[in-house]
Structure formats: structure tokens, C-alpha cells
Amino acid sequence: MRFEAKNLERMKKETAKTLRAFLIELVVYAVLVVAYFFLVLHFLGGWLHHLETRHRYSYATVAILLIIGQAVLLESVTTFLLRMLRGRSE
Amino acid sequence: MFFPISGAHISPIYLALVGFLIGILGGFFGVGGSFIAGPALRAVGLDWNFAVGTDLAHIVGKSVVAAKRHRALGNVDLKLGLIMAIGTIGGAEVGAQLIQLLKRAGNVNLVVSVVSIAIYVSISSFMIWESRKTLSSAKGRRQKGKQDHSEFGHVARAIQRMNIWPMITLPVSGVTISLWVILVVAFVGGLFSGFLGGGAGYIRMPSMVYVLGIPTHLAVGTDLFEIIISASYGTFSHAVKGNVDILIALVMNTGAAVGAQIGAISTQYFAGPKIRLAFVPLPLIGAAIVIYTLVIGHKL
Numbered sequence: 001m002r003f004e005a006k007n008l009e010r011m012k013k014e015t016a017k018t019l020r021a022f023l024i025e026l027v028v029y030a031v032l033v034v035a036y037f038f039l040v041l042h043f044l045g046g047w048l049h050h051l052e053t054r055h056r057y058s059y060a061t062v063a064i065l066l067i068i069g070q071a072v073l074l075e076s077v078t079t080f081l082l083r084m085l086r087g088r089s090e
Numbered sequence: 091m092f093f094p095i096s097g098a099h100i101s102p103i104y105l106a107l108v109g110f111l112i113g114i115l116g117g118f119f120g121v122g123g124s125f126i127a128g129p130a131l132r133a134v135g136l137d138w139n140f141a142v143g144t145d146l147a148h149i150v151g152k153s154v155v156a157a158k159r160h161r162a163l164g165n166v167d168l169k170l171g172l173i174m175a176i177g178t179i180g181g182a183e184v185g186a187q188l189i190q191l192l193k194r195a196g197n198v199n200l201v202v203s204v205v206s207i208a209i210y211v212s213i214s215s216f217m218i219w220e221s222r223k224t225l226s227s228a229k230g231r232r233q234k235g236k237q238d239h240s241e242f243g244h245v246a247r248a249i250q251r252m253n254i255w256p257m258i259t260l261p262v263s264g265v266t267i268s269l270w271v272i273l274v275v276a277f278v279g280g281l282f283s284g285f286l287g288g289g290a291g292y293i294r295m296p297s298m299v300y301v302l303g304i305p306t307h308l309a310v311g312t313d314l315f316e317i318i319i320s321a322s323y324g325t326f327s328h329a330v331k332g333n334v335d336i337l338i339a340l341v342m343n344t345g346a347a348v349g350a351q352i353g354a355i356s357t358q359y360f361a362g363p364k365i366r367l368a369f370v371p372l373p374l375i376g377a378a379i380v381i382y383t384l385v386i387g388h389k390l
Contacts, residue, residue, distance in 0.1 A: 026348070033344045037102055041091070045337060049094040052332070060329035063336040064322050067147050070340055071154035074347035078155075082351075 025081045032077065096140045096335035104134065105338060109148065109345030116346070117156040117353020119369050120310035122149040122289030122317055125376040127342075136338070143333030144342075149289055149321045151343035156350035157314040163358060165311030167262040170272065170304070174312070175319035177276025178283065178294075182320065185284020203380050206286045210377035213296055214370045220300070221367035238305040238362030246303030263304045263312075275301050280320065289317050292373045299366065306362030311354075 044066075051059040091102050108130045112123035124145050131141040160166050192198040224241045240246075254268040279294035291313055298309035328334050357365060 029348065033106070036344070037091075037341065040340060041337060045094055048336060052095050052329075056330050056332065059336075060326045060334075063147060063329050063334055063339075064150065064325055066336060067151040067325070067339055067343065068154055068318075068322075070343055071151040071347065072158070074344065075155045075158050075351070078347055078351055 021082065025078070028081055029078065091341075093335055093337050095337060096136060096144070098134070098136050098140070098335070098338070100134045100136070100338065102341045105341045106345035109152070109342035109347075110349040111345075112148075112342075113152050113156070113346035113349020113351075114353040114356075115349075115372070116149075116152050116291075116314065117159065117350040118310070118356050119291070119353075119365070119372060120156075120295045120313035120317075121291030121372060122153070122321065124149065124288030125292075125372070125379060128288070129379060131338070136335075139331075139333040140335050140338075143325070143328030143331070144335045144338050145288075146321050146328055147325045147334050147336055147339035148342045148346065150318060150325055151339065152346035152350050153314045153317040153321065155343075155347045156354050157311060157318060159351050159354035160307075160311030160314060160357075163307075163311070163354065164262075165307045165354075165357070166315050167260055167304070167308055167312045168315065169258075170260050170263060170302075171312045171315040171319070173258070173269065173272050174276035174279075174294075174316045177273040178280035178316060178320040179323050181277035181280020181282075182284035182324065183280075184277075185281040185286075188281075188285055200384075202286060203384050206380050207377045209282065209286075209293065210373035210380070213292060213373045214377075216300075217296060217366050218370045221363045221370070224363040225367065238307070240299065240363070242300055243303065246300060249301060250303055260304075263302075263308050265303055267302060272302065276316075283320070283324075289321055291317065292369075292376065295369070296366075299362075306365050307357055310357060310365070 048059070048062070051062060092099050108127060112127050115121060115123050115126070122145075124142075127145040127148060128141050131145060132138065136144070157166060189198060189202070192201055220240065220242045224239060227239075227241055249271055250265060250267045252268055252271065254270050256269050257266055258269045258272065259266045275297045276294070279290045279297060282293050283290035294316070295309050295313045298304045298313060299306055304312065325334060329336070360368070
């Protein structure tokens with residue numbers, strides 16, 4: 001009985017730690033994403049619009065490269081953030 | 091925020107939230123989520139052609155994140171995914187041609203709507219029957235984590251025994267099966283993708299489990315990997331036609347990156363039949379959306 005209660009308590013603590021790490025990750029991630037929005041939309045918006053109206057095949061190629069590149073980058077960032085924050089909270 | 095390519099004003103927070111929601115669904119179930127993304131983009135005033143093309147581009151990004159995470163968890167069969175991509179692209183082209191034929195006949199909307207409702211409801215009904223039967227069996231009740239057992243498994247085993255040359259061994263999935271069976275399953279998925287729109291993960295993921303006999307976790311991860319290839323092809327095709335606003339897709343993807351990771355990691359805590367049972371509402375939501383568009387008379 002006491003063993004089960006201890007186990008439950010430990011699980012609760014671990015869940016709280018994971019949740020805290022996740023929330024911190026979300027805040028850090030949100031700040032990075034907002035900065036990224038302004039950079040990408042400001043610098044790439046006009047150029048991509050021009051490419052889309054004038055060079056469709058180049059636009060299609062760049063579009064796929066951008067979305068895959070961003071996905072790989074974001075996956076690395078979120079994995080890194082999660083690992084770092086979990087490592088710190090443990 | 092103004093998006094110059096499509097000429098739309100959309101809140102980036104809204105886009106990131108939609109991406110986050112679809113990311114969770116995609117990571118957990120291995121679907122593209124176009125049945126939510128399409129209407130969600132239409133709801134904020136994006137033209138239908140841009141909604142379809144941009145959604146495909148966003149699916150590519152979300153699937154890269156989720157597939158990478160699933161690969162780290164050992165849930166991706168690259169060999170199977172590459173073979174399936176060939177069949178899917180072929181099927182998608184035939185499906186798109188079928189749509190053109192129906193357009194010329196003048197009854198495309200009704201035919202596509204009726205077919206999609208029938209398919210969605212059939213998939214959901216079958217999966218609820220199978221997963222409940224499996225979960226109520228003694229073997230099904232004992233399953234934990236990534237374990238997988240299906241009361242319908244004998245059908246997949248019978249299909250695997252069909253000795254039609256060339257036979258392909260898939261060591262990651264633990265299956266030996268005819269190449270033609272894999273191509274037919276992928277072709278049918280692609281056909282529905284081209285015919286009904288979206289990635290057709292709601293057909294391909296269950297087909298991989300019930301027809302090919304792939305364990306559910308591997309089916310989810312492999313489907314996501316396969317979606318990267320087929321959706322990239324679709325994105326390129328739509329972008330050339332001027333139907334993709336890549337800036338919107340990039341913003342949506344920022345939310346999807348987090349959602350897809352949460353969805354993919356969550357699969358580790360559920361046995362195969364439980365994932366299949368949780369999958370049931372997805373095709374039903376798709377059917378409800380189609381019925382709604384039939385009633386109101388225009389696409390969402």
C-alpha cells in the first residue's frame with residue numbers, strides 16, 4: 001500500500017516536471033517563431049511573390065525546398081529545446 | 091497579417107493553432123489532416139484553389155517532422171514507404187483524370203460526395219467493429235505499449251501467403267508479401283487522394299494494417315514517410331498551377347512542428363487496437379463535412 005502511494009507520488013512529480021518543461025519549451029519556441037515570422041515574411045515575401053508570378057517552376061521547387069528545410073529545422077529546434085529543458089529539470 | 095501570394099489577410103496565430111491541431115492528429119494517426127485544414131483555410135476567406143494547394147504544402151512539412159520523430163522511435167519502414175509512393179503517385183494521377191471525366195459529364199460534385207460519404211462511413215464502421223472485437227478478446231486485452239494484435243489478422247496473413255512474383259521481404263515490418271499487393275494498396279489510396287482530394291491517409295493507414303498486415307505503429311510512421319513523397323509531388327503540381335501560398339504553409343508549419351511531435355510520441359503509450367479505435371471519428375468528421383457541403387450547396 002505504502003509502496004503504491006510512493007510510486008503514485010513519484011509519477012505525479014515526473015508528470016509535473018515534464019509539463020513544466022513542455023510549457024517552458026512552448027514559451028521559448030513561441031518567441032523564436034515570432035522572430036522567425038518577421039524575418040521570413042519581411043525578407044522572403046516580396047521575392048517569393050515575384051517568383052510565383054514570373055517563374056512558376058522555380059517557385060514550385062523553392063516552395064518544396066523551403067517547407068522541407070523549415071520542417072527539418074523546426075524538428076531539430078523542438079527536439080533540442082525539449083532535451084535541454086528536460087535535462088535541466090531532472 | 092497580409093500574404094501577398096494569395097492576397098489574403100489571415101492571423102498567423104490562427105494558422106499556427108490550426109497547424110498545431112492537425113500536427114497532433116497527423117503524428118498520432120499518420121493522416122494528412124486535409125479534412126480539417128481545407129475548411130479551416132476556407133473559413134478565413136482563402137480561395138478554394140489556394141486552400142487545396144497550400145494545405146498540401148503544409149502536409150509535406152508536418153509529415154517531415156512527424157516521420158522524423160517516428161523514425162527515431164523505430165516506426166518507419168523506408169523500403170515499404172518508397173514502394174508505396176510509386177503506387178500512390180500513379181493512383182493520384184488516375185484519380186485526377188477521373189475527376190476531369192466527371193467534370194465533363196457535369197455531375198462531379200454529387201458523385202464525389204456520395205462516394206466519399208460511403209467510403210468514410212464504411213471505414214469507420216469496419217474499424218469500430220474490428221478494434222472493439224480485438225480489444226474484447228483475451229489477447230487484445232493483454233496488449234500494452236506498441237504491441238499489436240488484430241482479430242482480422244488472418245485476412246492479412248492469407249494475402250501475404252499469395253505467392254505472386256516478385257515477393258518482397260520487409261524486415262522492419264516483419265512481413266514478406268507480393269510487390270503487386272503493395273502497389274495495388276498504394277494505387278487505391280492514391281486514386282482516392284486524386285479523386286476526393288487530400289492525402290487519403292484515412293484509407294491508406296487502415297489498408298496497410300488490414301490488407302498488408304503491417305503493425306499499427308509502423309503503418310502510422312510509414313504512411314507519414316510516404317505522404318512526404320506523394321504530397322511533395324502534389325505540391326509541385328499545384329504550385330506550377332498557381333495554387334500554393336507557401337508563406338501560409340510555412341506559418342502553419344510552425345504550429346504543426348510541435349503538434350506532430352506530441353502526436354508521434356503519444357503513439358508509444360497506446361496499443362495498436364486502441365489507436366485504431368481512436369481513429370474511427372476521423373473519417374466520420376470527413377463524412378459530416380461532405381454532407382454539410384451537400385446541404386449548403388458549396389464547398390467549405
